[in-house]
Structure formats: C-alpha cells, structure tokens
Amino acid sequence: MNWYLQNGKDSDVVISSRVRISRNINKYPFTTKCTKEQLREIVDEMKGVTEALGYGLKFVDLREVDYITKISLVEKHIIDPEIAMDKKTNGAILVNDEENICIMVNDKDHIKLQAFSAGQNLESLLDLLTEIDEKLGELVTYSYSKQFGFLTVSPAEVGTAMKASVRIHLPALTLTGNIDRILNIVNNFGMSINGAYEDDTQNQSNIYQISNGQSLGLTEKEIVKNLKSITEKVIDQERLARKFLTKQPIELEDRVYRAYGILRFATRLSYEECKKLLSDVKLGTDLGIIKELDDSKINKLMLYTRPGNLQKHLGKQLDGYERNVKRAEVIKQILND
C-alpha cells in the first residue's frame, strides 16, 4: 500500500514524516549554471544508474508526465511545485511503487533523495536514506568539500544537506487558542513551523509542518533527534489540549459529528470547506468519538479531495464546479467502502 494511505506511529497527531538529502554530481556545475544539454546529461546519468540502485525505483521523465499527474504528485508532497511547473522540464524522478522513496533530479540541486512515512518515523527514514545515499554515492561522484561537507545550491543547506520534517494535525491547540504560543516555542528551539499546505493560507486543515532550521554543525542523527524531541513535545501539548476539550463532551461531539454529517450528506463541497470538515472529523476520530472512521481512511479522504488527486483519481480534468460535486461523490464512496 502507498505510504500515505497507511496508519503510522502517533497518527492521532502526526500525519507524516519526511527526510530529504540534497546531493550534486561533481563533474557538472550547479543546475543554475548548467546548459540545457548538461541538464539532460544529468537526467541520463541518473536514468543509467536506476536499475543498479535498486529499491524498486523506476525512472520517470517529467517531460512525459501530464499536468494532472504532476499536480497529484505535488499534492502527495512527492515532488516540489517548482520541478512540477518547470516549463523547460529538464527534471526527472526515480520513484518506487509504494512512493515512499522518490529521488528528484534537477530540482534545485542535481539530486534530492527523499523518503516518506505515515506517522512519526524520522529515525527509520534517516536509516533508509543513509543507505540509499551510500549506494548512490558509489554509482555517481558527489560534490564534496572537506571543509564544508556536501555542497548544495543553497548555502543554508551546506553540510549534511539534510532536511527532516513532520506534518502534524493541531486542531485542539487551535480551538483552545494556544497555537501561537506553541508556534513560538517551536521557533525558539531553532525549528521552522508553518502551515503545511501552500494552497491553505488560512490553514483550515490545522496541519502544520515542523522542519529543522539549520543543518551545519550537527550530524544527521542529531538533527533528527532534535526534531523528534520537539515533535514529541508538540504532540504532548496537542493531546493535553484535546483532553481539555473533552471536558465539554457535548460541544465537542456536536462539532465533530456535524462535520461528519455534512461530509457524508453534502452533494457539493469546496476544497476549503472540505479541509475544515476533515480536520474536525479527524479530531473526532482520534478522540474515539466518531467510530465510523479510522486514520487511514481519513488520510485517503485528505488526499483524494485535493484538486489534483481528485482529478487524477477520476481520470479527467474538471472545472471548479464539477470538482465540488465530484469531491462530494468521492467522499461518499470512500465513506461507504
């Protein structure tokens, strides 16, 4: 099963974990200075090592991928919007069937190794990526400086060139008005925390992404350990806030079950409204109030209701009105599954 439809550790709060490592190939300049021919050579070189690298990875030339599929990959957080929208399309990906490993080629750096997991799973992801990184390092020669470590386009990433992140659902901290306090604390620990979705400016989904702020001077293991530790603190705070909410059981039940009722019976739903309803429904499910659902079904709802994945799932392009109608239909199908 695809990782994003699974139930992971601490899935009542943590939606997913991701670790990324940026690498560049020694014999080419950074992508920003590459000619078009050099960019194609990099893609070809990575295509050439795909089989030797293993892990069930398959080479996909992004020039051959249609728009909806690209949007769908962006919504799954498997590729970045920049590489998806690049008109020159000199990018490629190496991805396995479960989509829990995806290597982007010619995003900002030549190579971005990525591993994903549902729930909190940072340490395993780091182990997996370290293994892939070592294996790939034998197949291509990385740009490396004894003084700075691995070299990357962005000076901020130089060193381990690693970025770890978790996506967490914080509805109770939001409802109890404690979210700003928590965001400040996380920032003070040297981590970044932001709304998880670029298309969700009001963060209706109540999903935040926490990621490591600095990579220089710390080992990969230390970075992951720090992120894991601050994540656990946030999880504790969110669970405390939820406990507080359960002191008014009628109000809480009413809120989450109204959301469930609308989700189940509406015949048109905007993406905005849907995110809000799903946040309430997930809260209700994770608190054991709503018995009709589980987190993996909610993950599926969260994914398939996003505009790109909705269209990808249905296999056709839809305008905004059609999407709202089809979104309600797809939700009914998933709920009745």
Next chain:
Amino acid sequence: MNWYLQNGKDSDVVISSRVRISRNINKYPFTTKCTKEQLREIVDEMKGVTEALGYGLKFVDLREVDYITKISLVEKHIIDPEIAMDKKTNGAILVNDEENICIMVNDKDHIKLQAFSAGQNLESLLDLLTEIDEKLGELVTYSYSKQFGFLTVSPAEVGTAMKASVRIHLPALTLTGNIDRILNIVNNFGMSINGAYEDDTQNQSNIYQISNGQSLGLTEKEIVKNLKSITEKVIDQERLARKFLTKQPIELEDRVYRAYGILRFATRLSYEECKKLLSDVKLGTDLGIIKELDDSKINKLMLYTRPGNLQKHLGKQLDGYERNVKRAEVIKQILND
C-alpha cells in the same frame, strides 16, 4: 393514531386542517361578564353532557393539568395559549384519544368546538363538526339571534361563528422569493395568512396558516369551499416553485441533505435551528430527494422537537441547554425507528 402523526391529503404542502365553531350557552352572560361561580357552572354543565355527546370525548379540568402538558397541548394546536396560561383556570376541555376532536370550555366563548386533521381535509371536518354541533345543541341551549345568527364574544365571528384554517409548508415560494406576492394574493381574496407559530417570529419553519377572514353573510359550506379553493391555488404555486428549484438539482440536493446530515448527527440543536432544518428536510422528502423519511415521520419530528412536547415526551422539565441536547437525542431515536 393521533391525527397529527398521520399523512393527510396533499401532505407535501398541507400540514393540517382545522375547523372551529364558537358557541355560547343562552342562560349565562359571555365569559367576560361571568362570575367565577358562573364559569364553574358552565364547566360543570359541559362535564355533565360529555358522555351523552359521545365521540369518545373525555372531560379534562384544566385546573388538574400540569404546566408541561398544557404547553404540549398548545403546541399541538389543540388548545389556545390563552386558556392554557389562564391563572384563574376556569377552563376545561372535552377531548378524545385521537385528539382530533377537542371542545374548549371557557376560552373566549363558552364553547369552542374544534376538529383537526392532517393534510387538507376541510370538508370532512366541517361535516364532523356540524354533526357534533347539532348533537350538542340538543344537550345545551345556544345563544342565537334570528337577526345575527349565533352570538359570540367577538362581533367579527357573529353569524356562523366558524373559523376554518390550514397550515401549509411553503419553503420553495420562500426560497424563490415569491412568498410576499403569494401572501398578498391570499389577503386580496379575503383570507388571513400568517406565520403558523407564535414562537417563530422569523418563520424559520416556512409554515403559514391560512384562515377565513369573514364569517357573516356566507354559509359554513361557502367559507370552507373558498378556503379550500385558495389553498389549492397556493399549493399549485408552491409546487411550481418546487419544480423550478429542481432545475438546479445539485444545489437543492446539497441544501436538503446537509440539513438531514446535521439533523442526524448533531448532539445539540436549538429549536430555532431545528425548525429550519426540518423545513429543508421536509422539502427534500416531499420532492423525493431524501428517501430516508416520510411525512408522518417529519410530523413526529416537528412535534416532538417543540419545547413543550419534548419535555412531555421525556416526562420531565428541562432547562434550555438540556432541551437542546435531548432534542438531538430524540431526533436520533425517531430517525432510527
């Protein structure tokens, strides 16, 4: 079964019909001029004729009826708020088990004969009441003037002293913005039309009462015929408006099914919100969109969610907060029946 839980003719639009005839007993002055002793004598006289009158009628002294039961009777429209709230409680009723016949004693006039039915059923009600009226006229001597007909407290009622009315659900005329035009037309035909519930100032329920404006100079049969005919015109207009709404099936389905979803899953519901939701749900049911319900179940929902009947049904007094919670529970019970 009680009349108000049944499905009547044209029940997609007409909730219920009622005919009332006011009478006074010749040997007493009007209630406004009666001594307390005289009021008790009238009650006793009516008590005395109850058995002879028949129809399964039972005598109920309102002094012996608790507050919640009285409110519940008012909400069923079986007795008037004035007689229910009268602190002197010199009133009584003669009522049968089905509650489709109820004679009020010492409301405004000495006697108010009433017959009720679900749906549009004015002519049968008039036949029934005429029969009861003749029978009662043999048991007590009515105040009658050759010149004016039956004498009543209110000069406007003198003559036949009959009031006929229907309660109709007009959600589509409201949604399409045609309701004011229809209210004007009905008024121009010499009928009164108003929101059906005194406690529903914004008419969230979209239920209106149409009644005859004048009684002098027309026979009972003519009054009922006129009211029936204008009611049929309003029914036609409402059905036309509903047909218009079905041209946007998604919007309509979304509206009625969201209401159903909230009604089914909310854990607290104010009376205000409930009336609005039930109006949408009834519209959806009567248009065949919502298959989960029928009109008799909706009648039950409309009745048992009213504050008095909710408390009567549960057999205890509840404050506003408790009522909202219990209302949601009772709705779930009725929906799952």
